[in-house]
Amino acid sequence: MEPTLVLALLEPFNGYIYPNEYFLQWELLIVLYPYLTGLVAGAFILASLERVFHVKALLPVYRLALLSALAFLIAAPLPLMAHLGHPERALEMLVTPHTASAMAMFGFVYAWYLLVVLLLEIWFDYRADIVNLSNSKTGLMKYVYKILTLGATDLSPEALQFDEKAGRLITIIGIPSAFMLHGYVGFIFGSIKANPWWSSVLMPIVFLFSAIVSGMAAVLLIYMVASWARWKPIDMACVNKLAEFLLYAMLVDFTLEILDFIHRLYESEESIHILSQLISDRLFISLIISQVLIGGLLPLFGILVGRYGKFPDEMRKMFYFLVGILIQVGIFSMRWNVVIGGQMFSKSLRGLTTYKVHLMGIEGLLVSIGFLILPLAVLFVLLRLLPPWLNEKSEEKAIPVA
Amino acid sequence: MSKGKVPHQLMVLSVIAVAVIAGFFVMRAYLTPKSFGKYGHYRADAIDDVRNLPVSYAGVNVCASCHEEVFQKKAKGFHRGVTCEVCHGPAAAHAEDNSIKPEAPRQRGGCPLCHNYNPARPTGFPQIITAEHNPGKPCMTCHNPHDPVPPTTPEDCGVCHRSIAAQKLVSKHSSVECTTCHQVPKQHFVNPRLNRVGKPTNNEACGNCHGSDVKTQPQVPKVETAKHAGRYLCWECHYPHSPENTP
Numbered sequence: 001m002e003p004t005l006v007l008a009l010l011e012p013f014n015g016y017i018y019p020n021e022y023f024l025q026w027e028l029l030i031v032l033y034p035y036l037t038g039l040v041a042g043a044f045i046l047a048s049l050e051r052v053f054h055v056k057a058l059l060p061v062y063r064l065a066l067l068s069a070l071a072f073l074i075a076a077p078l079p080l081m082a083h084l085g086h087p088e089r090a091l092e093m094l095v096t097p098h099t100a101s102a103m104a105m106f107g108f109v110y111a112w113y114l115l116v117v118l119l120l121e122i123w124f125d126y127r128a129d130i131v132n133l134s135n136s137k138t139g140l141m142k143y144v145y146k147i148l149t150l151g152a153t154d155l156s157p158e159a160l161q162f163d164e165k166a167g168r169l170i171t172i173i174g175i176p177s178a179f180m181l182h183g184y185v186g187f188i189f190g191s192i193k194a195n196p197w198w199s200s201v202l203m204p205i206v207f208l209f210s211a212i213v214s215g216m217a218a219v220l221l222i223y224m225v226a227s228w229a230r231w232k233p234i235d236m237a238c239v240n241k242l243a244e245f246l247l248y249a250m251l252v253d254f255t256l257e258i259l260d261f262i263h264r265l266y267e268s269e270e271s272i273h274i275l276s277q278l279i280s281d282r283l284f285i286s287l288i289i290s291q292v293l294i295g296g297l298l299p300l301f302g303i304l305v306g307r308y309g310k311f312p313d314e315m316r317k318m319f320y321f322l323v324g325i326l327i328q329v330g331i332f333s334m335r336w337n338v339v340i341g342g343q344m345f346s347k348s349l350r351g352l353t354t355y356k357v358h359l360m361g362i363e364g365l366l367v368s369i370g371f372l373i374l375p376l377a378v379l380f381v382l383l384r385l386l387p388p389w390l391n392e393k394s395e396e397k398a399i400p401v402a
Numbered sequence: 403m404s405k406g407k408v409p410h411q412l413m414v415l416s417v418i419a420v421a422v423i424a425g426f427f428v429m430r431a432y433l434t435p436k437s438f439g440k441y442g443h444y445r446a447d448a449i450d451d452v453r454n455l456p457v458s459y460a461g462v463n464v465c466a467s468c469h470e471e472v473f474q475k476k477a478k479g480f481h482r483g484v485t486c487e488v489c490h491g492p493a494a495a496h497a498e499d500n501s502i503k504p505e506a507p508r509q510r511g512g513c514p515l516c517h518n519y520n521p522a523r524p525t526g527f528p529q530i531i532t533a534e535h536n537p538g539k540p541c542m543t544c545h546n547p548h549d550p551v552p553p554t555t556p557e558d559c560g561v562c563h564r565s566i567a568a569q570k571l572v573s574k575h576s577s578v579e580c581t582t583c584h585q586v587p588k589q590h591f592v593n594p595r596l597n598r599v600g601k602p603t604n605n606e607a608c609g610n611c612h613g614s615d616v617k618t619q620p621q622v623p624k625v626e627t628a629k630h631a632g633r634y635l636c637w638e639c640h641y642p643h644s645p646e647n648t649p
Contacts, residue, residue, distance in 0.1 A: 016565075019520070095433045098443050115422065120415070127411065150418065152411040162409045 015351025042215010295330015
């Protein structure tokens with residue numbers, strides 16, 4: 001037969017796809033969003049470990065975790081807004097919210113989390129420092145801090161004790177809020193019943209635990225880099241503890257994902273054929289190699305060895321650092337596999353399409369890298385404004401008389 | 403601060419909280435469109451806005467009033483279902499004022515929007531691989547856009563059934579001709595919709611080669627047709643154009 005027929009097989013799709021499945025509607029920017037909110041939720045849960053559950057070893061990263069959560073939270077909605085094309089219209093969802101829309105309701109969860117949980121907790125935690133800074137600084141910064149005090153300059157022991165109590169209360173409220181923040185993202189995907197790759201009640205929980213993993217790892221990385229940049233020793237007790245929690249979170253996360261996988265296999269719905277093709281063909285690199293092996297099993301193994309092996313501290317730190325990076329790769333791949341993978345197979349369950357990342361354009365690689373750097377820049381400014389290490393000098397003050 | 407008094411922080415925050423919430427409601431009152439909610443959860447004026455948009459398409463009946471000849475010709479041809487302004491673009495302005503010329507897709511780019519090969523298109527829809535179908539020449543040189551007929555009759559089923567042919571080509575059935583299973587009237591090549599092709603109706607079509615009681619080449623796998631298929635048709639389980647795709 002004609003050779004052209006063979007060429008037809010090399011088209012970017014195979015099998016049967018509906019015409020509107022040729023282009024993916026949700027691209028790289030939508031991958032970024034769950035990744036960034038995941039970091040927020042994870043960093044916040046880490047902070048609450050110290051605050052609510054009194055894991056004292058984690059004190060050196062407590063404030064850092066809060067500020068990281070804030071930085072990522074500020075950046076998180078931006079990729080979504082950019083994807084909208086008309087960012088200003090995002091506001092309409094809040095102005096005329098529809099109670100049947102999960103997305104509209106989430107606007108309020110986001111506002112709650114930003115305004116009531118994170119900003120308030122940071123403010124209560126830093127208030128004494130801010131008041132001190134507003135007295136010691138000169139020039140413009142003095143007024144910046146003055147504004148940040150919001151006029152509450154009372155430093156009496158009762159006032160400080162109230163700060164402490166309020167902060168704790170907010171953290172307790174904050175934990176379910178953080179769960180909602182990230183559970184929502186999984187909820188949105190999990191409730192798309194027409195898409196067998198997404199539709200799963202486990203989705204919110206899987207998202208949540210992967211969020212915790214990525215957020216903890218991110219704070220670990222930020223803490224190590226910040227310490228190196230400041231020529232300060234890394235608190236080994238702290239990173240060891242962090243590594244332990246990371247290990248637990250990873251184990252739960254991994255178990256959940258395996259459970260999801262086995263459940264799908266066992267259920268073996270009519271979609272199983274196309275999904276297994278999806279995994280073995282389109283998502284092989286990003287799922288099997290990048291998510292499971294490089295970003296899942298390897299760091300799991302690395303952290304086990306790094307934490308419980310007999311190594312000098314320097315070596316341990318290297319282990320943790322590499323594990324932190326691998327975890328980011330793994331969790332990012334997981335977001336990619338969910339968002340992109342869910343659009344690569346036809347709803348007819350008979351064909352697959354492909355997706356190539358562009359370099360330029362609003363959905364392109366460069367813009368996405370920009371959105372990944374942005375929260376780090378925000379964090380840099382926040383660290384300048386509210387240095388978490390203020391309490392290094394006066395350790396007693398930071399440990400409250402609970 | 404003495405015992406029993408409301409902490410200063412709380413007062414400050416309460417003021418701010420009240421301000422933020424009040425601000426939200428003020429903003430909401432200000433930003434919610436006047437006509438919102440009149441008919442449903444949307445801005446009722448949007449309907450008028452859309453109605454007031456300038457009309458850019460005139461519709462085929464308007465074109466026909468002046469271009470009777472083209473209209474008649476197209477109405478009889480394969481493109482009868484494709485209206486004028488799909489190819490010529492919105493032409494309401496031209497219908498008002500004939501000195502404004504509508505576009506005509508004279509280059510090669512226009513026609514492949516519909517005719518370039520895409521497996522998602524229905525079977526039998528005329529498709530080509532643009533890069534290989536008489537490259538370099540505009541489509542109009544051989545096909546009249548208002549009455550497109552292929553200058554020669556295609557010889558191969560794959561010209562129109564590309565996806566099936568491509569699938570079969572790499573399947574175990576590559577050596578089995580289409581006509582072994584389908585009875586194809588000659589006229590199907592010229593006027594496919596009016597000259598239907600027969601499809602196998604019973605399991606003998608497959609049993610002729612795969613039945614354990616027939617003599618075909620040894621490499622053809624054999625099954626006891628009646629027992630193996632039961633009361634089903636073979637193609638309820640095996641896709642005939644790619645038989646190895648068995649559930």
